Amino acid sequence: MGAKRGPADPARRERIMAATERILLRGGIAALSHRAVAREAxxxxxxxxxxxxxxDDLLDAAIRRLSERYALRLHAWGAALGDLSRAGLVEALADLxxxxxxxxxxxxxLSFELSAAAMRRPELRDAALLYAETECEVLRVHTDERTARALSRVLDGLLLHSLAAAVPPTRADITGPLAALLTPGE
Incomplete structure (x- = not known):
């Protein structure tokens, strides 16, 4: 017997959300339409x-779910770090x-695409900032507020350049900016 339909289909909303995420991850914001989601789901x-x-309601809900998963991953990562020196934090962030x-x-x-889209679509700004807010929240456990915000911005730059580069960055390309912020003069 196939999946239930109509009011007897309590999983329908979840299938719609999962389909939306798959479409966004595969083709980005431009690929999202109600018709594409219905077909996929x-x-x-x-x-x-x-x-x-x-x-925008669909996009916002999907981005929030993706952000929640990212938050879980980052919180688990941060909790596993324990007590680190600043040099240790540089290495842990490079690993991340x-x-x-x-x-x-x-x-x-998708997160960078969303950030770019939010520049022209203010209704997407809150969802676009969830990733950075999570990074700051996790990093505040290991450093002060100002440094956590600076690290979040450095991480964004490192990730963006890593995604766009024809050749993956070296470990030194990643640790260099982090060390300049966390361990200047060492």
């Missing part, structure tokens, strides 16, 4: 607009950059 077109009246680029490339590309 295997639901009638009206179901997508029932749960999400506009594409390398792992994110290697393991979460589609989600990173």
């Amino acid at each position: 295997g639901v009638p077109l009206g179901s997508t607009t029932y749960y999400f009246a506009t594409l 950059v390398e792992a994110l680029v290697r393991e979460d490339r589609p989600a990173l590309v």
Whole structure:
């Protein structure tokens, strides 16, 4: 027997969200439409607009879910660090950059695409800033507020350049800016 449909289909909203995430990760914001989501989720077109009246509602919900997963990953990463020296934090952050680029490339590309889109679409700004806020929250455990914000911006730059580069950055390319911020003069 196939999946239930209509009111007896309590998983419909979840299928719509999962389909939205797959579309965004595969093709970015430009690939998102109610019709594409309905097709991907295997639901009638009206179901997508029932749960999400506009594409921005759908995009916002999907980005928030992706951001929540990123937050869980970052919080787990931060909790596993224990007590680190600043030099140790440089190495841990470099490991994080390398792992994110290697393991979460589609989600990173989407996060930067969202940030760019938010420059022209103010309604996307809150969702676009969730990644940076999570980074700051996790980094504040290991440093002060000002340094955490600076590190978040350096991480964004490192990740963006790593994604755009024809050749992956070297370890020194990654640790250099982090060390300049965390261990100047060493």
